Amino acid sequence: MSKPFEFLFRVRYGECDAQGVVFNARYGDYTDLAVNEYLRAALGGYPELVRLGYETQVVRLLTEWKAPARYDEVLKASVYPSHFGNTSFTLTVEFVNRATGALVATSQATYVLVDAKEFTKQIIPAEIKSALLEGAVGKQINQAG
Template identity: 35%
Template sequence: MLQDYRFSHRLRVRYSEIDGQKIVFNAHYSTYIDIATTEYFRTILDDQMLSLAQSHTFDPALKKITLEFNKPAKLDDFLDIYCRIFKIGTTSFQLQHTITRGEEILVEAEVVQVNYNTESSKAIPIPEEIKQKITRYEKLPTH
């Protein structure tokens, strides 16, 4: 399963992220996923990432997230957040994330994001150039 991923981002659990049970508070996993997604796009789009958002060309926004918790992360754990896009539509794309501690799978997630234009407050088509970059990076089938 992890062999399906071409990208991962590592981080360490900080004290402010644990709760009274001494485990990572569940909402922080969404933050971890968001961080990994941002770094994923930095890898694919290089220095274009910010300018594409500022020009209202490509600015993904979260539409849906589903998390499945298997085991908790704890203070000082190193986590690897795996991220991949597995489906691209006209205005949206679907991602899969797996958060691990070593060989243990802690959390699995499916995410839907839309290309959002903040000026019009609407979803807009993903530019073909960006679709091609994602398709090449992920080695997705072309239609």
Template identity: 50%
Template sequence: MTDAESQLFRFRFRVRYGECDAQSVVFNARYADYVDISVNEYIRTLFGDYQRLLDQDLDIQVVSLNMNYRAPAKFDDVLEARIAAGRIGNTSFTLHLEFNRFGNETLVAEADITYVLIQPSKMAKTPVPDSIRELLERGAPGVLISHAGESTA
């Protein structure tokens, strides 16, 4: 892992048996779940918890998810999601994720997910406040969260 990669937010998780298909690899649709759980951990790290957004009458909705598959992942592999902010617009922002196999650094998949910020009380999009923009721009460099049970040393 390069110094730049170690400065990204990282989230590790283990591939479960039920996430694999008849070819014994992770079923493609499961990667959307992987993006979701990884971004949830990222958002929790940035904002403290999701409720802090909701308490401000703010929420995020997915408007685009693009996936590129690079190599198969299999049952019991530990995957590491690395997340960095992409474009931060007026009412939306994009996060870039890379999923690497922990231990050998094989790039398994990449994703770009775009969210629009909404005001739930009006169910309408709303501008990204400066405070949230700053958190997204700063990110969570060097933070590692693991749900995989591996040694993080």
């Protein structure tokens, strides 16, 4: 398997709960951030998808937690497509503590491709599927500083 797309970011203080770990709901935000950077690397960004006449809608988001992440730790989110249907696709995001290599959480986000004006389901065009499969492979965005 090729090296997946990687998004590095630092956990901020306000993202942690009273227990001192990343609040569980933040992983939805983290998934969204990682996927947006993935789309930027693969397609030129979400605005490019809209320019082509499409948008995406989240229809399923599943997160499984394995270990805590804490303030100021750097997480590496590896993003890769794990399923394609006719009108939907799933991106898997694996969150790993960059310093220790420990798997922190895994999210699977399923999106439906829709028309940008009517919001009706659309068949995923071959060029978009190809870009999602190959366009971000091996790229890395580092916002961790």
